[in-house]
Amino acid sequence: MSVHQLNAETRSRTDVIVIGAGQAGMSASYYLCRAGIEHVVFERSERFHTWKNERWDTFCLVTPNWQCRLPDFPYRGKDPEGFMLKDEIVDYVEGFAGSFDAPLWEGVRVTRVAELAEGGFEVDTTAGNWHAAHVIVASGGYDTPILPAFAGRLDDGIKQLHSRHYKRPEDVPEGTCLVVGTGQSGVQMMEDLWIAGRDVRLAVGPAPRSPRRYRGRDATDWLYEMGHYDQTIDQQPDPKATEAKTNHYMSGRDGGHEIDLRQFARDGLQLYGSVSDMEGGVIRFLPDLEKNLDEADRSYMGIRDAIDVHISGQGLDVAPAPAFEKVWRPEREVTEIDAVAEGITSVLWCIGFRPDYSWLKVDCLDERGKPVHRRGVCAREGVYFLGLGWLNKWGSGRFLSVAEDAEFVVGCIAERLRGGAERRARG
Structure with a gap:
């Protein structure tokens, strides 16, 4: 791994600039290195x-370890059906980074x-001015934490x-914490x-929400076998609407569970509907708790039903699952509380992030500020x-x-660079 330091001798022109050194940017660098294409990663x-x-x-991880498939660096541990903890994930991605010599510049921010x-x-x-024929934006979508305007009140x-x-x-x-949001982070926190x-x-x-294990296997194993993860966004x-969907919630903790x-x-957890407003010590909620629970269960049952159809269609000898039961429903919808009187001393916001492309002065974003590609x-x-x-499939933002x-x-970049070289040779 070549981690470059700033110096006056370094050239400021290259074929490709990769912005971001997470798993996406480093995967791009791996293939650029393999193709012999000059580039830098900032x-x-x-x-x-x-x-x-x-x-x-x-x-x-919420998905099993076997789904970790960085370039020529699949998970090789002893627990492919398990779920790596944070430090194990870091070891995995660092192992991948050590498998090739990326031209990586750390501590360098792209400003424009x-x-x-x-x-x-x-x-x-912040390392000076550069020119490149191609730019790969791999900066991710977690730049700015989302908070509603009323949080300030x-x-x-x-x-x-x-x-x-x-x-x-x-x-x-100390005291009561109100967690807001039921994506994967919210329910796990x-x-x-x-x-x-x-x-x-x-x-x-x-x-x-999703089942964890169903009819003897992890639900993600069934979905993979069914070709679910091969479906593209165009399909x-x-x-x-698919791009905007929140991920199904479940957990990989302690071997994985739904x-x-x-x-x-x-068991005693107080649930409310979606937070709609705050003012002083008053927190208001929409009367949508039961609706949201029902919708989560509908997605849960949809996955189970799809797996059942697959098992039946393949003629597999698999034991049936117990019938689904809604073990609780709200007797009434609480739409307003006095947080101070309720002993709430903190609010933990788990409602996502938005990317920041303010530095990208190229016409490649739509009216929502999302990349068009x-x-x-x-x-x-x-x-x-x-x-x-x-980006293309469900797993595009994952390992x-x-x-x-x-x-x-x-591959597209390599083809364009070859085309340019051929045109220059003819010209």
């Missing part, structure tokens, strides 16, 4: 910064990318944290606090994206398919 912090510094202590009149791109960085005596800053239960003040014996409550959003009935919020409620390749020649959810995407994008 990382504003350190490689794999998010895995190292922006995960809580008990974080683990703009088109050049003569072609190619000008890339301003909550009583100052109630501490507010975003999921990015949660590491362990001790980070949360709630469970982390619950297991630690903390007083925690949960505002339930519209996130779907989805509504691609934009999370049924109804069971938690039966086809399989990572933009209409504006020379601009590419990697590492986004559903499962990022290598496939990176290889495709680098």
